[in-house]
Amino acid sequence: MPATVAVTTLLQEKFPQVTPRASLDLEAVNVPPADVIAVLKALRDDHGFDMLVDLTAIDWAEGVSPRFTVVYHVFSTTHHGYIRVAANCANDELPAMPTAVGLWAGANWHEREAYDMFGIKFDGHPDLRRILMWDEYPHFPLRKEFPLAGIETPLPDPDVVAETGAKAIAAPMMGGPFVAATGEINLTEAEPRAKDESWSEVREKPKA
Amino acid sequence: MVTPNAELAYNSKIEGEVVVSRLDSVVNWVRTNSMWPMPMGLACCAIELMGTASARFDIARFGAEVMRFSPRQSDCMIVAGTVTYKMASAVRRIYDQMAEPKWVIAMGACASSGGMYRSYATLQGVDRIIPVDVYVSGCPPRPEALLDALMKLQGKVRRERSATQLFSA
Amino acid sequence: MATEFSFPDAAAKSATAEFETEKMSLSMGPSHPSTHGVLRLQMELDGEVVTKCDPVLGYLHRGDEKIAENMTYNQFVPYTDRLDYLAPLANNMAYAIAVEKLAKLEVPARCQAIRVLTAEMARISAHLLGLGAFGIDTGAWTVFMYSFTEREKLYKLFEELTGARFTTSYSRIGGLQRDVPEGWTGRVNAFCDQFLPILEEILGMLTRNKIFMDRTVGVGAISKADAIAYGLTGPNLRGSGVPLDLRKDKPYSGYDQYEFDVPIGTKGDSYDRYLVRGEEMRQSVRIIRQVIAKFPCGPWYATDAKKIFAPPKAKILTSMEELIQNFMLVTEGPQMPAGEVYFEAENPKGALGFFVVSKGGGVPWRLKIRAPSFCNLSILPKVCVGNMVSDVVSILGSLDFVMGECDR
Numbered sequence: 001m002p003a004t005v006a007v008t009t010l011l012q013e014k015f016p017q018v019t020p021r022a023s024l025d026l027e028a029v030n031v032p033p034a035d036v037i038a039v040l041k042a043l044r045d046d047h048g049f050d051m052l053v054d055l056t057a058i059d060w061a062e063g064v065s066p067r068f069t070v071v072y073h074v075f076s077t078t079h080h081g082y083i084r085v086a087a088n089c090a091n092d093e094l095p096a097m098p099t100a101v102g103l104w105a106g107a108n109w110h111e112r113e114a115y116d117m118f119g120i121k122f123d124g125h126p127d128l129r130r131i132l133m134w135d136e137y138p139h140f141p142l143r144k145e146f147p148l149a150g151i152e153t154p155l156p157d158p159d160v161v162a163e164t165g166a167k168a169i170a171a172p173m174m175g176g177p178f179v180a181a182t183g184e185i186n187l188t189e190a191e192p193r194a195k196d197e198s199w200s201e202v203r204e205k206p207k208a
Numbered sequence: 209m210v211t212p213n214a215e216l217a218y219n220s221k222i223e224g225e226v227v228v229s230r231l232d233s234v235v236n237w238v239r240t241n242s243m244w245p246m247p248m249g250l251a252c253c254a255i256e257l258m259g260t261a262s263a264r265f266d267i268a269r270f271g272a273e274v275m276r277f278s279p280r281q282s283d284c285m286i287v288a289g290t291v292t293y294k295m296a297s298a299v300r301r302i303y304d305q306m307a308e309p310k311w312v313i314a315m316g317a318c319a320s321s322g323g324m325y326r327s328y329a330t331l332q333g334v335d336r337i338i339p340v341d342v343y344v345s346g347c348p349p350r351p352e353a354l355l356d357a358l359m360k361l362q363g364k365v366r367r368e369r370s371a372t373q374l375f376s377a
Numbered sequence: 378m379a380t381e382f383s384f385p386d387a388a389a390k391s392a393t394a395e396f397e398t399e400k401m402s403l404s405m406g407p408s409h410p411s412t413h414g415v416l417r418l419q420m421e422l423d424g425e426v427v428t429k430c431d432p433v434l435g436y437l438h439r440g441d442e443k444i445a446e447n448m449t450y451n452q453f454v455p456y457t458d459r460l461d462y463l464a465p466l467a468n469n470m471a472y473a474i475a476v477e478k479l480a481k482l483e484v485p486a487r488c489q490a491i492r493v494l495t496a497e498m499a500r501i502s503a504h505l506l507g508l509g510a511f512g513i514d515t516g517a518w519t520v521f522m523y524s525f526t527e528r529e530k531l532y533k534l535f536e537e538l539t540g541a542r543f544t545t546s547y548s549r550i551g552g553l554q555r556d557v558p559e560g561w562t563g564r565v566n567a568f569c570d571q572f573l574p575i576l577e578e579i580l581g582m583l584t585r586n587k588i589f590m591d592r593t594v595g596v597g598a599i600s601k602a603d604a605i606a607y608g609l610t611g612p613n614l615r616g617s618g619v620p621l622d623l624r625k626d627k628p629y630s631g632y633d634q635y636e637f638d639v640p641i642g643t644k645g646d647s648y649d650r651y652l653v654r655g656e657e658m659r660q661s662v663r664i665i666r667q668v669i670a671k672f673p674c675g676p677w678y679a680t681d682a683k684k685i686f687a688p689p690k691a692k693i694l695t696s697m698e699e700l701i702q703n704f705m706l707v708t709e710g711p712q713m714p715a716g717e718v719y720f721e722a723e724n725p726k727g728a729l730g731f732f733v734v735s736k737g738g739g740v741p742w743r744l745k746i747r748a749p750s751f752c753n754l755s756i757l758p759k760v761c762v763g764n765m766v767s768d769v770v771s772i773l774g775s776l777d778f779v780m781g782e783c784d785r
Contacts, residue, residue, distance in 0.1 A: 024716035025478055051605050053721065053752075054730055056745040071732065073719050073747075077605055077619055080626040084719065106608035109755040117442075132435035132784060133329070134294050141328050141443055148440070148447050150328025157297035164300060164337045168293045171326040248408065250415055251437055251781055252462035252544065255506070259532075262525035277410045295415055295436040298407050324455065327440030347544060 007047055007083060015039055021086055026073075028084035033070075036087045037098050040072065044103060049074040049083060052100065055110035057118045061144045067092040068120055072100070089120060099125040117142035149173050231371035239283070239309065239370065240362040241271040246282035246306060248299060250289030253316040253348040257288045260351040270358050279305040284361065285338075286354075290318035291331040303338045311365070313357050314340045317347040398423060403766070407436045411514045411770040414780035418757070418769065427769060430761035432754060437784040445744035449710025450476050450550050453744070458544040460746065460782035463506050464499035464725045466535070468782075469548035471722035474629055475731035476550045478718045480711070482682055486673040488552055489631040494668045495538070495547060496630075496722075497661040498565070501572075502531045502543075503725035504654045504661075505579075507777040511651065512583065514774035515592045523579045530568055537561060550711050551686035552678025562669045569662050576662075580655045593647040597760050597772035600645060607759070608752040611727025612653045613776055617645035623723040635667045647775035654777070685711040710739020726750050726779060746785055750778035 008029055011018050015035055021028035031039045043049040054073040060066070066088035075082050089095035099122040100107040111122040112131040119140040122128055130137060134156045139146055153168040155161050245267075247257055260267050267273050276282050279302045291299055303312070314334050317323030320343040322332035334340060341364060344357045406417035415436035421429035441460070445453050457472040458465035470492045477484065484492075505524040512520030532542045537558055539545040547554050583589045599609070604617040614621055622639040624632040640656035642649025678686050687706050688699040715737040721730040727749025734743040753776050761769050 022716065023718075024481070024714070025718045025720070028717070052608055053610075053728065054719070054732060054745065054747040056732060056747075058734055058743050071717075071745075073730070073732065077621050080621075082719065084717070104608065105603075105606045105759070106752055106755050109751065113751075130435075132438040134435070139328075141440065146328070146443075148327055148443055155293060155297060160297040160300045160337070163304075166296060166300075166331075166337050168328070169332070171322065171328065171330065171332055173326055252459050254414070255462060255543065258506075258521075259525060259529065262529075263522050264526065264529045277408065290437065290439050292436060292438055294438065295407060298436070302408055325439045325444070327444055329438050329440045348542075350542065 007043075007081075010047070011039065011042065014042060021084065023084060026082045026084050028086065031085055031087045033087045033090055033097055036070075036072075036085065037100060037103065039085060040074065040100060040103055043074055043083065043085070048076045048078050049081070051075045051077055052104040052107055052110070053082075055100065055107055055114065057114045057120055057142075059118060059142065059144050065092050066090070068095040068118060070097045070114065070120065094121065095119065096121040096123055098123050101125055116140070119143065232369055233366075235370040235374065236366050236368060240365050242274075243270070243272045243284050243311075243358065243362065243365075244274045244276055244282050245272050246279050246285040246302065247275045247277070248285050248287045248289075248302065250287070250291060250295060251318065253288035253319070256348045256351055256354065257286060257315065260354045265351040265355065267355065267358070270355065270362070272358055279303075280307060282306055283309065284311045284313060284358075286313045286315050287319040287334045287338075287340075288315040288348075290323070290325055291334045291337075292329050293331055294329070296331050296337050299334065300337045309370070311341045311361055312338055313342045313344065313354075313361060315344045315354060315357070316349055317345065320345070323347055400428065405766075405769070407433075411773055413510055413773065413778065416754070416773075416778070416780055416783075418761070420761070420766075420769070422766065425765050425767075427761050427764055427766065430758050430769070432757050434751075434754070434780075435784055437780045439785065441785040442744055442746060445741055447740070449739040450713065450741065451706075451711060453741075454548060455544065455546045458546055460748065460785065461503070461724060461726055461729065461750070461779045462543065462781050463503040463779055464496075465543055465545045466495040466499040466539075466547055467503075467722065467724045468729060469545065470496050470630065471720065471724060471729045472731055473548035473550055474722065475718060475720035475733055476711075476713070478720050479713050479716060479733050479735055480550070480682070480685055481714075482551055482679055482685060484552060484679050485676045486631065487675050487677045488679075490668050490671075490673055491553060491557060491677060492548065492630050493632060493635070494562075494565070494665060495535075495545075497664045497668070498531055498534065500661045500725045501658050502528050504658050504777075505531075507654060507725075508579065508583070508651070511774035511777070512589075514770050515589050517582065517586070517589060520579055520582050523575065523582070527572060527575060527579075530572075534561070534565060534568060537564075549678070549686060551682045556677045562672055565665060566669055569665055573659070573662060576655075576658055583651065584655070590648065592767075592771045593651060593775065595644070596647045596768045597764065597775060598644055598646040599756060599760055603756065603759065604645065607756040609727070609756060610749050610752065611724065612650055612657060613727065613753050615640065616642035616650035616653045616775075618642055623721055623728055627721070629720075629722060634671075635664045637661075637664050647771050650775040650777070712739060713737065713741075721747065724749060726777065726782070727753055729782070746782070748782040748785060750780070750783035751785075754778055754783060 008020055017032050019030045021030045053075045056071050058069045068089040070087050072085040111125055114120050115128055116130040116132050136156050149171040155167055314320045319334045322330050342357045342361050344353050346353050401422045403420045403422055406412040407415040417433040419431040420427050441456050457468040460468050505528050509521035509524035536542050539547045599617045601617050601619055604614050618641050620639055620641050625639055637660040640653045642653055687703050692699040693703045713735045715735050717734050719732045721728040729749055730747030732745040733741050736742045
């Protein structure tokens with residue numbers, strides 16, 4: 001679509017550091033983290049992209065650098081176009097990104113969710129707390145090294161724990177739904193099967 | 209010798225409108241036919257729970273239509289849906305607030321065993337935090353299955369030695 | 378004998394003069410009849426007026442996105458049922474289209490038509506439940522009974538089509554689970570015929586109802602600018618007067634062939650949102666009738682996608698090639714190219730988006746679910762403040778959210 005191709009070009013006139021991003025559908029741009037807010041503001045004010053429909057993050061696995069990418073999907077309620085803006089977090093250990101709450105009030109909960117699931121700190125966020133897991137939860141579940149079954153963790157309410165002895169345990173994957181692993185075609189790895197994440201002398205118990 | 213006027217059978221004039229029965233069965237009769245549910249509607253199963261309560265399936269036929277969101281007025285907690293770890297303590301607190309005697313129906317695969325949600329956030333069966341009387345299979349169970357569970361629970365209550373428990377304590 | 382009245386001490390006097398009341402904190406939920414599930418509102422009250430509202434989510438967070446990273450594309454379809462469990466058929470469709478975009482796959486016209494048909498039926502069923510629950514919240518039990526009777530009729534049709542009452546898992550990547558049964562579209566038409574008068578009856582119980590209007594008119598008004606800033610979508614956005622409907626503005630699955638109107642509100646209050654939902658059901662019936670009138674023949678799945686859609690069962694059992702194809706499909710999943718796609722569909726609650734990141738192979742690397750209820754609820758801290766506690770109930774009912782997709 002010629003109308004949307006122009007957006008990247010127009011953006012590049014103002015921000016030469018913006019580069020096109022590989023995408024199968026929408027127009028997408030890569031932006032350095034420092035300029036994300038300026039670019040989003042330009043998109044909102046100059047190009048009519050007035051609604052932030054989605055904000056999320058991708059973890060490219062442990063050891064990959066840059067490890068975390070924050071992805072914004074911005075939509076226009078007037079010309080009905082989408083654009084994807086992606087920014088890699090500079091630090092792989094303590095990922096951070098400037099907040100977009102100043103541009104869209106709706107970014108508040110999306111950023112809290114990205115913090116909850118990936119541990120990405122949004123600088124300047126007014127109220128960066130966990131949103132889906134409970135406040136004391138020590139892990140970031142959508143990071144790639146975190147197992148699907150979870151890690152043994154105490155529950156938040158001491159009175160209920162005292163009465164029931166319940167805690168968050170690693171879910172039994174044996175006999176559970178069949179799950180598959182991502183990646184290249186390797187039948188023994190990719191075949192969906194009940195995952196055994198119980199620990200043994202070969203596989204160590206995950207540290208809490 | 210038997211005369212035509214002999215009153216061997218029950219006569220309300222003589223007995224003052226009294227029926228003789230066992231105390232157990234009287235108490236159980238009362239309990240089974242006014243089983244007020246506490247609808248712990250958590251997820252998808254809650255929709256089938258609402259379906260059971262509405263016109264077509266009509267749970268009122270079994271004396272259990274009085275859905276009370278106040279645990280103090282309820283006898284039977286129907287845990288309908290996935291219990292997450294975050295929700296677990298709230299479920300337990302509500303169970304603790306219900307007055308004795310109380311029963312629990314775990315409705316659906318998630319409440320019974322965690323079901324298809326074998327993940328870091330889901331409690332693997334509500335019986336880890338509260339005692340369960342009847343488990344219902346299905347994802348979600350059909351309303352008929354829930355009614356069957358209710359009848360099973362009523363059958364269980366009918367066999368309880370409730371009077372002995374009431375007066376021995 | 379009159380004596381001059383005096384306060385015992387100055388402190389008490391000043392306290393009475395200024396009427397300083399203590400703020401009360403009220404936790405509403407996570408088990409509360411009007412929170413439609415497990416939402417919790419941590420509110421601060423001044424008397425009966427809400428001065429602060431902090432929604433606490435996550436009581437139904439089941440880890441769907443993490444589960445998706447561990448499953449082949451088709452295996453995740455049943456989990457999409459349980460996002461917005463009032464309209465699973467619409468979720469199935471949105472997910473299937475998102476993954477098909479990744480594969481650059483176009484499904485045949487008949488498949489598109491069936492998807493549109495089922496999505497519109499799902500919309501009616503979701504809005505009916507929304508109305509019924511809204512009715513209960515505002516004190517009208519009858520509406521619930523009426524709307525559930527209609528929903529049962531829809532469930533019967535869903536069951537005939539998919540085998541399940543509402544966890545349908547009907548779409549597959551590149552097609553559907555099965556074709557429509559013989560005579561089914563006629564029964565859907567018959568449902569529509571008897572449904573319209575009943576819909577008027579149901580709406581008639583609320584639209585000019587004095588109690589209902591007192592509870593909703595002017596309550597929880599959301600301005601256009603706020604609705605856009607908070608990312609509201611669906612009937613909540615249209616209730617505020619923004620004429621945005623992805624079925625019209627970004628047509629997918631052949632929605633552009635059907636004629637329908639997009640109702641919008643003027644004031645953006647609870648009453649407008651209710652009116653928009655009522656009208657949307659009428660429009661859905663209109664779409665359903667058009668779909669059935671020009672129901673296309675032909676294949677109901679993508680016949681040219683051997684690596685994505687399973688071959689017919691009869692062929693699997695008799696032909697070696699199809700058997701191997703099916704085996705590969707089940708063990709490795711439908712093979713996708715590497716890349717990123719984002720697709721949003723107009724669901725009953727709003728725009729349900731799927732952001733799929735693939736590194737190739739049969740399992741997504743990351744699947745983000747953009748849940749409309751999540752965004753719709755994010756406006757609560759703003760819209761509840763200044764209202765009475767009983768108005769909060771009406772606002773929640775009119776926002777019509779589902780915690781299953783909000784918490785995922």
